[in-house]
Amino acid sequence: MAFIFTCGTHTFNSLLAGSENITAQCQNCGNFTAKVYKRWEWFTFCFVPLIPFSLKPHHEVGCHICHFYQDIRHRPDVQEMMNNGQSSQQIPMQPYGAPPQQYKAPSGPPQYV
Numbered sequence: 001m002a003f004i005f006t007c008g009t010h011t012f013n014s015l016l017a018g019s020e021n022i023t024a025q026c027q028n029c030g031n032f033t034a035k036v037y038k039r040w041e042w043f044t045f046c047f048v049p050l051i052p053f054s055l056k057p058h059h060e061v062g063c064h065i066c067h068f069y070q071d072i073r074h075r076p077d078v079q080e081m082m083n084n085g086q087s088s089q090q091i092p093m094q095p096y097g098a099p100p101q102q103y104k105a106p107s108g109p110p111q112y113v
């Protein structure tokens with residue numbers, strides 16, 4: 001008489017409520033396809049989730065094209081969108097890598113030394 005116990009893991013994966021309309025850039029493939037997901041891994045026994053691996057679901061930024069997931073703690077830009085995007089949807093993107101504003105002398109020809 002043999003019992004076959006099936007153990008495994010199950011990952012609950014769903015779009016994070018309230019952040020469905022946030023789309024960020026995937027840092028792996030560069031497409032603007034990354035969404036905020038709630039991922040929660042559970043240990044399953046006979047296909048029944050019993051014990052969560054962690055106390056709370058992870059919040060991850062995931063890309064459905066290349067299946068690249070990264071912890072949202074590594075994406076301060078996405079966190080900012082989540083904090084700001086609740087009331088107003090259209091947040092002007094901060095220009096990334098914009099050159100610092102250069103002070104121009106008000107008068108005088110350029111001096112070549």
Ligand SMILES: [Zn+2]
Pocket residue numbers: 026027028029030031063064065066067068
């Ligand atoms: Zn990607």
